[in-house]
Amino acid sequence: xxxxxGGMTQAFWLLITLDADLVEITLRSLRVTLTALLAASLIxxxxxxxxxxxxxxLRRVTIAVLNALMGLPPVVVGLAVYVLxxxxxxxxxxxLLFTPTAMIIAxxxxxxxxxxxxxxxxxxxxxxxxxxxLISLNTTKWQRIQALLWDGRRALxxxxxxxxxxxxxxxxxxxxxxxxxxHATRVLTTAIALETGKGDFALALGLGFVLIALALIVNxxxxxxxxxxxxxxx
Amino acid sequence: xxxxxxxxxxxxxRRRGKVLVxxxxxxxxxxxxxxxxxPNGAGKTTLLKMLHxxxxxxxxTLDWACPLEDAQQRQGFVFQTPVMLRRNVRDNIAYPxxxxxxxxxxxxxxxxxxxxxxxxxxxxxxxxxxLSGGERQKLALARALIREPEVLxxxxxxxSLDGRATREIEEILQAAAAGRTRIxxxxxNMGQAQRLGTEVIFVLNGRIHEFNPAEDFFxxxxxEQARAFLRGDIVE
Numbered sequence: 001x002x003x004x005x006g007g008m009t010q011a012f013w014l015l016i017t018l019d020a021d022l023v024e025i026t027l028r029s030l031r032v033t034l035t036a037l038l039a040a041s042l043i044x045x046x047x048x049x050x051x052x053x054x055x056x057x058l059r060r061v062t063i064a065v066l067n068a069l070m071g072l073p074p075v076v077v078g079l080a081v082y083v084l085x086x087x088x089x090x091x092x093x094x095x096l097l098f099t100p101t102a103m104i105i106a107x108x109x110x111x112x113x114x115x116x117x118x119x120x121x122x123x124x125x126x127x128x129x130x131x132x133x134l135i136s137l138n139t140t141k142w143q144r145i146q147a148l149l150w151d152g153r154r155a156l157x158x159x160x161x162x163x164x165x166x167x168x169x170x171x172x173x174x175x176x177x178x179x180x181x182x183h184a185t186r187v188l189t190t191a192i193a194l195e196t197g198k199g200d201f202a203l204a205l206g207l208g209f210v211l212i213a214l215a216l217i218v219n220x221x222x223x224x225x226x227x228x229x230x231x232x233x234x
Numbered sequence: 235x236x237x238x239x240x241x242x243x244x245x246x247x248r249r250r251g252k253v254l255v256x257x258x259x260x261x262x263x264x265x266x267x268x269x270x271x272x273p274n275g276a277g278k279t280t281l282l283k284m285l286h287x288x289x290x291x292x293x294x295t296l297d298w299a300c301p302l303e304d305a306q307q308r309q310g311f312v313f314q315t316p317v318m319l320r321r322n323v324r325d326n327i328a329y330p331x332x333x334x335x336x337x338x339x340x341x342x343x344x345x346x347x348x349x350x351x352x353x354x355x356x357x358x359x360x361x362x363x364x365l366s367g368g369e370r371q372k373l374a375l376a377r378a379l380i381r382e383p384e385v386l387x388x389x390x391x392x393x394s395l396d397g398r399a400t401r402e403i404e405e406i407l408q409a410a411a412a413g414r415t416r417i418x419x420x421x422x423n424m425g426q427a428q429r430l431g432t433e434v435i436f437v438l439n440g441r442i443h444e445f446n447p448a449e450d451f452f453x454x455x456x457x458e459q460a461r462a463f464l465r466g467d468i469v470e
Contacts, residue, residue: 126320133317135288137330138306147329151320 007205014206026210029187030218032100032174033167036107040167041160044112048119048159049145052127063120069113074106078176081106085177098179103187106173111163118162122155123148157226161219168215188214237298237305237384238264238416240285245294247284255280255440257294262418267411269431269448270420273469277440278420279314282387285418286311307334310383314390316374318362323354326362327376334381348376352406368399375406379415386410388419392426404430424464428452436460438469 014022051059083089085097085105096102126148134144149156171189178185180194188211195204239261246256255277262268262285270278283289285296286309298305310330319326328345332338349358352372357365362373371391378386388407392400400423407430411417421427427434427448434451436444436459444451444460455461463469 130317130319132288132313133319136286136311136313137333139333143333147319 003201004205006202007209010202011206011209015210022207022210024183025186025188025191025207026214028100028185029168029189029211030214032103032187033107033164036104036111036167037160037164039104040108040111040115040163041156043108044116044159044163045119045149045156046145047112048116048123049148051120052123052148053141053144063117066113066117066120070117072110072113073172074110074170075172075176077109078106078173081109081173081177097177098181098185100178100185102177103174103185106177107167107170110170110173111167114166115159115163118159119152119156122159123152126152126155154226157222161222164218165215168218169211236264237300237308238262239299240385241295241297242285243295243297245284245291245296247280247289248292253440255284256291258284258442260435260442260445262416264416266416266432267407267430268418268433268435269427270418270435270437271422271424271427271463272437272443273463276437278437279389280440281435281437281442282311282389282418282420286387305385307381308383309385309387310378310381312371312374312378312386312388312391314393316370318365318370318373320361320363322359322361323349323365323373324358326373327380330377330381344380345376348380349373352376353402368395368402371395371399371403372406375403379406379410382413383415385416385418388417390420390422392421392423400426424452436463 013019051062081102082097085091085094085102087097096105127144130144130147130151134147139147169189171193174185174187175190175193178187178190180186180190186194188207192204192207192211195201195207241262242258242260244257244259246258247254258281270281272278280289284291287296287302287306288311300308319329321329324342324345326345327348328338328341331341331344336344346355346358349355352375354365354369354372354376357369362370365373375391391407392403395403404426407417407419411430417430419430431448434444434446434448435442436451436455436457438459444456446456451460452464455464459469
């Protein structure tokens with residue numbers, strides 16, 4: 001119990017004194033995850049709309065693969081990205097290993113299947129609603145995709161939030177490719193792992209509370225900004 | 235260049251080896267209002283969708299008097315259960331115009347005019363899914379008419395509507411028919427068929443059983459099945 005109490009008081013002090021290190025790693029966590037989320041959404045949303053609208057030969061396979069990849073072990077993704085970005089790897093010359101960019105790449109790979117799969121579930125329903133009308137109006141493929149993405153935006157928001165949740169709490173992959181370097185690639189989750197390893201449970205717990213609070217605030221903020229629960233809206 | 239006549243030759247729609255419609259030989263001229271009637275499952279909906287071009291034919295041909303791409307842009311379809319886009323009423327009605335690159339402000343202004351015309355003037359900003367059944371049909375009508383189609387197909391637009399809503403929809407259709415819109419619609423309501431129709435297609439078992447001017451058809455159908463159908467007997 002004393003650990004939890006100590007964690008709460010420590011979190012409290014870290015927060016109200018706006019501890020410089022805490023602010024730094026919190027902002028880095030947010031920056032990495034939000035950038036990854038943006039990139040992943042730009043890939044996953046059109047992909048989800050495309051496999052809802054088009055009947056191509058590998059469609060079923062694509063959907064099955066996406067669903068399977070939702071459970072991709074982050075640490076394996078981290079390993080793969082590490083191998084690709086390491087000095088001897090194909091993208092070694094870019095010098096990206098142990099940078100926030102490498103962490104973003106790993107997180108994008110982890111959350112694209114999740115976001116695409118959840119988005120596809122709802123866009124598919126929307127498409128079966130819209131199908132007759134959009135065919136009858138002689139729409140192009142691109143116009144159909146636009147209509148689905150625009151009218152399904154609330155469902156897409158849910159998919160994006162799921163992706164955010166997975167990325168912000170992820171530790172395995174970014175530990176491997178980021179290296180948890182102080183003032184360079186340390187984020188909330190890797191800091192928690194480090195402090196726990198060092199036996200500083202109070203600080204680890206404090207960081208944990210900050211992480212949970214962050215996830216809550218971002219979710220609430222997005223819901224509030226988009227009026228998700230307002231009546232008569234989608 | 236006019237779209238009509240529409241000429242179908244041996245047009246057939248099959249699903250899983252079963253013939254749903256056809257073979258259909260049909261010539262729809264430029265004038266009049268065509269009523270498609272027949273028992274449930276006879277193939278009225280599939281026939282309309284086939285003529286509209288959203289159901290693929292396995293056999294036969296369908297020729298408009300103008301190139302197909304033109305024809306596709308100049309016709310509309312109102313479904314039995316109207317599709318409501320997840321937008322407000324105004325943007326639903328404006329959607330077909332937005333597809334053809336009409337500027338947003340102009341499309342919205344015209345959509346508001348049409349909303350007023352079909353009696354949805356007070357509801358323009360309401361989300362479409364909050365509309366009642368009759369209002370949904372009116373929205374679908376306005377959305378189909380906003381492109382001023384030369385040919386409009388309607389699949390039982392007044393099914394499950396009460397008398398008042400039916401009358402309002404018929405008034406809109408009569409106004410459209412008096413303009414330049416050629417209407418081809420299916421209905422179960424024989425009174426409606428007599429009020430609106432100038433010619434009647436009687437469909438049975440996926441084929442056009444009888445195609446006659448409305449007056450002749452309702453006075454004395456050529457075939458025993460059509461007579462039985464008009465009497466209200468069960469036709470199989």
